[in-house]
Amino acid sequence: MNIFRLAGDMTHLLSILVLLLKIYATKSCSGISRKTQELYAIVFVARYLDLFTDFISVYNTFMKVVFIASSLAIVWCMRFHPMVRRSYDRELDTFRHYFLVGASFALALILHEKFTVQEIFWAFSIYLEAVAILPQLVLLQRSGNVDNLTGQYIFFLGAYRAFYILNWIYRYLTEPHFTRWIACVSGVVQTALYADFFYYYFISWKNNSKLKLPA
């Protein structure tokens, strides 16, 4: 564990807390893509199949359980909570996310570290996480306006990815055999998807104005 990895995990956790806060405090999920949230739930369940087979640390197990539980809770709220579900921007959230699931799984069957069920699901979760933000970014682009908490949610999610890249650079320089091509290449792709959002986020922050994305 290095400082970048910890910062990455903490900003990831923070992003989820911000999202839960938004849903809980405003009883609204407007501006949030349910498809992206469903993809994250699939990502965590597929990746943490090792929860019962490999013990790494209490921290590791705790975080895995938190990520699985929170992502399922968010999806549950958006689908079934009587008030929250009414605010869902159904007509804006039309990205064909099943294509992302299919393409990620096909890629995992081709590119993986070992041909075992657990390793294929692990690779699948890495590929799917890389593109899972796309429905969310498309929804924001369509609605144009981004409320503060939604903007902060995506900002922290992007920060988490940026810290993970610094973590890999640090590990590459300090650990003799650190080569994780699948995770690192997918991670760079994932972070690049946030570049556009970050650009507009910083402009609005600099001008102290409301975050708006161009149509």
Next chain:
Amino acid sequence: GDVDDAKDEL
């Protein structure tokens, strides 16, 4: 490269 190391990252 060693791919056998446990997946310690989240």
